[in-house]
Amino acid sequence: MAPIARPRSPRSIPSRSLLGAVFRGRGVVSALVIAVAAPGCVQSEAIDPLVDCSTGAQNQRLLKRMREVYLWNDQIPEGIDPLAYESPAALLDAIRYEERDLWSHVSSTATTSAYYGEGKSVGLGLRWKFDPEGGFRVAMVYEGSAADGAGLARGDEVLKINGVDIATIEAEGRWATITGGDAEGVPVTLDVRKAGGAPETLSLQKRVYTVISVPEPRILDVDGRKIGYLLVDRFIGPTYAELRSAFAVLHEARVDDLIVDMRYNGGGYTDASRLLASLIGGKALDGEAYNLTIHNERLRDEDGIARFSVTEHQLNLSRVAVIATGSTASASELVINGLNPFIEVAVIGTDTYGKPVGSVAYEDCSLTVTPITFRSMNAAGEGGYYDGLPVDCPAEDQLSAPLGDPAEASVKEAIHWLMSDVDDEEEHTETCSAPVPEGAADASAARKPERRPLQLRGLQQEIGAF
Incomplete structure (x- = not known):
């Protein structure tokens, strides 16, 4: 030693x-x-x-x-x-x-x-997360990204990614791979429901965007x-x-x-x-x-x-x-x-x-x-x-x-x-x-439950966006 x-x-x-x-x-x-x-x-x-x-x-x-x-x-x-x-x-x-x-x-x-x-990053250019009711939604869209070009916005609900429903992706732990490789031109389909609209399928291609x-x-x-x-x-x-x-x-x-x-x-x-x-x-x-x-x-x-x-x-x-x-x-x-x-x-x-x-x-x-x-x-x-x-x-x-x-x-x-x-x-x-509920140890007892962030690894976790 x-x-x-x-x-x-x-x-x-x-x-x-x-x-x-x-x-x-x-x-x-x-x-x-x-x-x-x-x-x-x-x-x-x-x-x-x-x-x-x-x-x-x-x-x-x-x-x-x-x-x-x-x-x-x-x-x-x-x-x-x-x-x-x-x-x-x-x-x-x-x-x-x-x-x-x-x-x-x-x-x-x-x-x-x-x-x-x-x-600079290569991807769709968005963040997404579960809401308190379990819906899977867009949380943030980066300007100039593929998601921005497709008209996606904070609050839009994502129903499927590449044809796979969100419950299956979650159950099988497929978040790191479900959108394919991080290279320009990789195609991704999203089934989404925009605010006040009907479900629709969007076809996107990953590209370089700047945060x-x-x-x-x-x-x-x-x-x-x-x-x-x-x-x-x-x-x-x-x-x-x-x-x-x-x-x-x-x-x-x-x-x-x-x-x-x-x-x-x-x-x-x-x-x-x-x-x-x-x-x-x-x-x-x-x-x-x-x-x-x-x-x-x-x-x-x-x-x-x-x-x-x-x-x-x-x-x-x-x-x-x-x-x-x-x-x-x-x-x-x-x-x-x-x-x-x-x-x-x-x-x-x-x-x-x-x-x-x-x-x-x-x-x-x-x-x-x-x-x-x-x-x-x-x-x-x-x-x-x-x-x-x-x-x-x-x-x-x-x-x-x-x-x-x-x-x-x-x-x-x-x-x-x-x-x-x-x-x-x-x-x-x-x-x-x-106010903090009587008898509660701290303010966390008063919050609405929030699901943990998507479990990612490596640089993808650092970037935090897809």
Whole structure:
């Protein structure tokens, strides 16, 4: 066994780490040299022709790396023969710690870089989910996608995918494969019922679309108070500039309060989440610890602290309402947990997903390997929320209403929470519209039941859309 490194004082963590992945080029036996040119943008030099890119060689390197960096490396079985597996993905799946690890994965470097670097993905360009009554509905459509071109909209009901009804897909666990391969031109048929219409069959073809992770914010005037509404859909390379642009608008409008909608945000770059938290909390939090990363015993010298920082157009808020669902995960949960020790954060909607861990990804030949390598805590030492962060004010994800609509159930509840203490300057006690039932442990007992997000793996789970 290699000697265990002596722990040392925490230091600043790499600025491009992900609760998803951070790209580093070291330790891949020079299989690929990575040059990070901008936040979230990975540029790669040519693969060294002397490096063995056979499956067996990649498997051997993967096993060696996992024994060194994997957060649960003490759970990797002994006697594993890396040559017995048909691919690095198969090997990783065999050795991951099933009790906790739902996230370590292997993906195509080209696909991963296009998504994190430019927000580009190949697919139908939509999110979908079950409503409280069990209907399967479109939750979000991305502009310029095949779904957008077909006229699909939030709230439309999906009855069948490629001729298979939703109950069968769910029962057989076919979500990862039901729409076919993620390549341009792959045909998909959807049987849908649009709002107020009869069932119809749509024929679509998958194509490249670009995600806007932070659309332009809305300014809501509520009884003379200016409340900013900001949808933050994910944390990828373009998010940095999009956040700065959005907060310039919010800052110029002099908003009194802010609603951050992360109901579908599955995570991404931790440093982009830190930027969001710094823009919310402002100068008062400058230099305070945002999150602490803790690695396995062999890598304790990699432990570090990321801190809030001063940046342009900060709002300096003392409270924020965050809309969340069971799809709110990873770096988006980090925003909530990281701000909690310093300002009042109300989680509106339902409990979050529960992913208090993150990754340092590396490239080997044409693949990106993303193992879980660290766990995260806030300045108060709070972490380990594998069951999700609890909701404060329960609210429905009202699929029949547009995102950002003040009448949509979750936005309406966030507004209620922010406005509930306006006339009570002495108490400053925000309240929910639906009180916690007597005897209930917390607000989650009052919420409408929400089904867990579709169980996906790998990069598909990171992207969160089809």
